[in-house]
Every structure is written in C-alpha cells, then in structure tokens.
Amino acid sequence: MIVTDVRLTVVGMPRQTGFISKHAIVELATDEGITGIGEMSDFSHLPQYSIDVRDLTGVLKKILVGQNPFDISLINRELLSHFPETMFYYEKGNFIRNGVDAALHDLCAKSLGISVADxxxxxxxxxxxxxxxxxxxxxxxxxxxxxxxxxxxxxxxxxxxxxxxxxxxxxxxxxxxxxxxxxxxxxxxxxxxxxxxxxxxxxxxxxxxxxxxxxxxxxxxxxxxxxxxxxxxxxxxxxxxxxxxxxxxxxxxxxxxxxxxxxxxxxxxxxxxxxxxxxxxxxxxxxxxxxxxxxxxxxxxxxxxxxxxxxxxxxxxxxxxxxxxxxxxxxxxxxxxxxxxxxxxxxxxxxxxGMELDWEQIEKYKVDDLSWGSVSVHQLQDRTSQTAK
Known part of the structure; x- marks a missing residue:
C-alpha cells in the first residue's frame, strides 16, 4: 500500500462563545482505495500568522505521495525536518505534523481492520x-x-x-x-x-x-x-x-x-x-x-x-x-x-x-484559508467572540 494523494479541507467552526476556530481536515488516499483521515486542529491561535493551504498541500504531497503509510517513524522524521520544533506552545508546525500522523494511524489501522488503540x-x-x-x-x-x-x-x-x-x-x-x-x-x-x-x-x-x-x-x-x-x-x-x-x-x-x-x-x-x-x-x-x-x-x-x-x-x-x-x-x-x-x-x-467524515457539514462550514483577519490578542488567548471589545 502506498499513499497516492493528500487533500486538505479547511473548516471554520464557530464556538459557543462566537469565536471561529479554523481546522484543516487531512485525507491520505492510497492505491488500495483506503483513505486515512486526521485533523490539524484550531489554527486560530497565537502566533498570529496563517499557513497557505495550497502551499502546505504541495509540500505534504512531496513528502507523502509514494510512501508506505506503515513507515510512520520514517515519515515523522521527514515531517520534523520540514516542520521543526521551536519550543513554542502553539507552534503550528506541530499542528501540521499532528494531523498527518493521525491520518497515518487511521489509515494503517483501517488496513488491518483494527482500532487505532489496538x-x-x-x-x-x-x-x-x-x-x-x-x-x-x-x-x-x-x-x-x-x-x-x-x-x-x-x-x-x-x-x-x-x-x-x-x-x-x-x-x-x-x-x-x-x-x-x-x-x-x-x-x-x-x-x-x-x-x-x-x-x-x-x-x-x-x-x-x-x-x-x-x-x-x-x-x-x-x-x-x-x-x-x-x-x-x-x-x-x-x-x-x-x-x-x-x-x-x-x-x-x-x-x-x-x-x-x-x-x-x-x-x-x-x-x-x-x-x-x-x-x-x-x-x-x-x-x-x-x-x-x-x-x-x-x-x-x-x-x-x-x-x-x-x-x-x-x-x-x-x-x-x-x-x-x-x-x-x-x-x-x-x-x-x-x-x-x-x-x-x-x-x-x-x-x-472510528470516525467518518460528514461532507454535508464540511461543506456548510468550509472556508478558503486558515487566516482570520483582525482579532485582538485577548480574543485569541481566551477564545471569546470575534466581535467582543
């Protein structure tokens, strides 16, 4: 089994407070027809810069397409060389690696017919x-x-x-x-x-x-x-x-x-x-x-x-x-x-x-990118309404 494609879909999901958190859904397609899914969660946080989704998709395709998804340690080492640790709590490179790693685990476990925990x-x-x-x-x-x-x-x-x-x-x-x-x-x-x-x-x-x-x-x-x-x-x-x-x-x-x-x-x-x-x-x-x-x-x-x-x-x-x-x-x-x-x-x-994507809901909350415009620091820290003073 090899990875044949990488797809990222961004959703802007409102919290109960009114703050909109943006997440990137990861899909790893394979030559065996099995797709692994993951989540790059809550990019709407400090530091206040955003990731270009098209560029990120291209980079991930270069890293992942043609790889055996069971080579999880090898792939993680490659991901770390592209998205290194920076000793910062909300480092977005960690968010990226997390979404891919979850999709790899989902894909491998699915191919074996077992849960990720097993x-x-x-x-x-x-x-x-x-x-x-x-x-x-x-x-x-x-x-x-x-x-x-x-x-x-x-x-x-x-x-x-x-x-x-x-x-x-x-x-x-x-x-x-x-x-x-x-x-x-x-x-x-x-x-x-x-x-x-x-x-x-x-x-x-x-x-x-x-x-x-x-x-x-x-x-x-x-x-x-x-x-x-x-x-x-x-x-x-x-x-x-x-x-x-x-x-x-x-x-x-x-x-x-x-x-x-x-x-x-x-x-x-x-x-x-x-x-x-x-x-x-x-x-x-x-x-x-x-x-x-x-x-x-x-x-x-x-x-x-x-x-x-x-x-x-x-x-x-x-x-x-x-x-x-x-x-x-x-x-x-x-x-x-x-x-x-x-x-x-x-x-x-x-x-x-054990999760299946709901494309009706994804289309409802789908957005074009991971940027979020002008939001105050305290709103990013405390996840308050984007209209709050």
Whole structure:
C-alpha cells in the first residue's frame, strides 16, 4: 500500500462563545482505495500568522505521495525536518505534523481492520474522565455567565471543571466562591490554569489568594520555558503542578529541573500520536503522571486523543478533551460521545479512529484559508467572540 494523494479541507467552526476556530481536515488516499483521515486542529491561535493551504498541500504531497503509510517513524522524521520544533506552545508546525500522523494511524489501522488503540498497543480503559473549561474572567459581569455554564454542564453530567485564571483575581475568587456555595462537593475544580500569563512570583501570590477554595492542581504558572521558575513555584505551593509538553527538549528540561509533577500531553502540541506516546513514556520513566490536554479539537482530533489516552499506563489525572462540546457543529457523522463526565473511546469494532467524515457539514462550514483577519490578542488567548471589545 502506498499513499497516492493528500487533500486538505479547511473548516471554520464557530464556538459557543462566537469565536471561529479554523481546522484543516487531512485525507491520505492510497492505491488500495483506503483513505486515512486526521485533523490539524484550531489554527486560530497565537502566533498570529496563517499557513497557505495550497502551499502546505504541495509540500505534504512531496513528502507523502509514494510512501508506505506503515513507515510512520520514517515519515515523522521527514515531517520534523520540514516542520521543526521551536519550543513554542502553539507552534503550528506541530499542528501540521499532528494531523498527518493521525491520518497515518487511521489509515494503517483501517488496513488491518483494527482500532487505532489496538494498533498502538491495546486499550486499558474504554472511557476517560474529562473536565469542562471555564474561560478566563476579564470582567466581574462574566462571573454569573460562567456560573450559568457550570449549571448547564452539570445538568448534562460534567462534574469537573478547569478554570482559566490570572486576569481578574476578584472575578476568579467570586466565581470559585459561587461554585462552592451553590454546588459544594458535587462539583470539583480540577485546576487553576494560568496559561503562562503570569511570571512565577505573581502566580504564587495569586495561588495563595485562591487556595482557600478546593482545587486539585495548578497548570502553567510561569512564562513559557522558564524551567527554574516552574521549580521555584512548585517548591512554594502545596498543589501538584502541571505543564504542557510542546517539544522534547522542553520536556527534558522540565525533567532535569524537576519542575513539575504532571505532564500535560496532547498530540496537537507535541506533533502527533507518535510523539505523544514518546512523551508519555518519558514521563513514566521520570516517575511523573500524565493527563491528556487539548486545544479544543473537533471529533476527529478528539477521537485520536481518546485512542491515545486509552492506551497509556500513566494517565492518572482528569483530562481536558471536551472540544466537541464547545462548538456549534462537527464534521463527523457520528461525533465522539460523552457520558457522565467521561469521554467514551470509540467502539473497538470500528476500524481506525472510528470516525467518518460528514461532507454535508464540511461543506456548510468550509472556508478558503486558515487566516482570520483582525482579532485582538485577548480574543485569541481566551477564545471569546470575534466581535467582543
């Protein structure tokens, strides 16, 4: 079996907040009539430059056409030479490699008639506990809006939430107080996510203020790649510390500095299932826990994370992939499912990722390119409405 064609289709999917996230659907066609699908998720983020889809398609065709899709390690090495790691959280080269790698896994597993989870070693679990994100407060009036989100999602079965913090601590505190008064122990705050917005000293002060409320861990409480700062923060607080993995050098430095307790591993940020498995193995060797992170993918990307997470022996914290719940639509005929706060891993009897593209929906949300015009930095950071001030 060889790859005969590469197709990229861009969709602009609105979030419930009104923000439009652009995703590139990857299709790898073969001489045996089998097509693998993947997702380059959520390009609408910092840094604020876009990828030319026609140019990217041409580059990927040169790399992939004529290749045996089972040569996943070889192809990933070639992809890395074209789209290298840059030690930046939202590096778009990682997004590109992730979409291709997912499509390769889907293609190979389909050709064998097995699921991706079985292709990468078999599943340990059929569902993954996840949390629903509460986006960052900038104004006090957003507190009640976010409490309403908790009420609605709790009614739907989500009982764990992740809170983005650090822009308005008065509002953060008011929200946490409201959750405690209204829900008590029925609702768990998984983490305070600082998203690298504060230096570690400022994050320590913010954490001290918010520590009167119950939460399980703290995420990204220092600027990017400040490994000593992460360790300093870790030594001054009682909660476990989590950080995303966006390059292997960065992960090495976090291990060397003993900066964190939990690695937040997501295929989108490290460049695919192949790289995510390596990062999880490195975490296991270092004696660290893992959770599956997210940029808020559609169902194709979320299914890839579900298969990955189901196979990890050290996935021991509540994970983040709830992207399909944040959008007004999807591009899969049978989107991934959630039940009582768990992401269900696609049925083992479905080959590949267990997803089928819905071309009616794709045509509905299809756009020409990955650019998004004039959007403010805080909208890109917090995924707020593109008309918001």
């Amino acid at each position: 292709f990468i070693g078999g599943r340990l679990k059929d569902k993954i506990k996840v949390c629903y994100p509460i986006f960052r407060h900038r104004f006090m009036e957003e507190v009640e809006e976010n409490l309403a989100v908790v009420r609605e999602r709790f009614r739907q079965g989500f009982d764990v939430f992740r809170l983005y913090v650090g822009k308005n601590l008065d509002a953060d505190e008011a929200f946490l107080d409201g959750v405690r008064r209204e829900f008590g122990s029925q609702v768990t705050i998984k983490s305070l996510d600082f998203s690298h917005l504060l230096d570690w000293k400022s994050a320590v002060q913010a954490t001290k203020r918010l520590s009167q409320y119950n939460f399980q861990l703290i995420e990204s409480p220092a600027v990017q790649n400040d490994f000593e700062g992460l360790r300093n923060f870790r030594m001054k607080v009682d909660h476990p510390i989590s950080e995303h993995v966006w390059s292997f050098r960065q992960q090495y430095e976090m291990i060397r500095h003993d900066s964190i307790d939990i690695f937040n591993i997501s295929p989108i940020f490290i460049g695919g299932i192949t790289s995510a498995r390596k990062a999880a193995a490195a975490a296991e060797v270092a004696g660290k826990g893992c959770l599956i992170g997210t940029t808020q993918e559609l169902s194709i990307g979320t299914a890839a994370m579900a298969h990955l997470g189901s196979s990890l022996v050290n996935l021991n914290f509540t994970s983040d992939p709830t992207g399909p719940e944040l959008y007004v639509g999807d591009i899969a005929k049978q989107p991934v499912k959630y039940e009582n706060g768990y992401l269900l891993v696609p049925d083992r009897n479905l080959p590949g990722l």
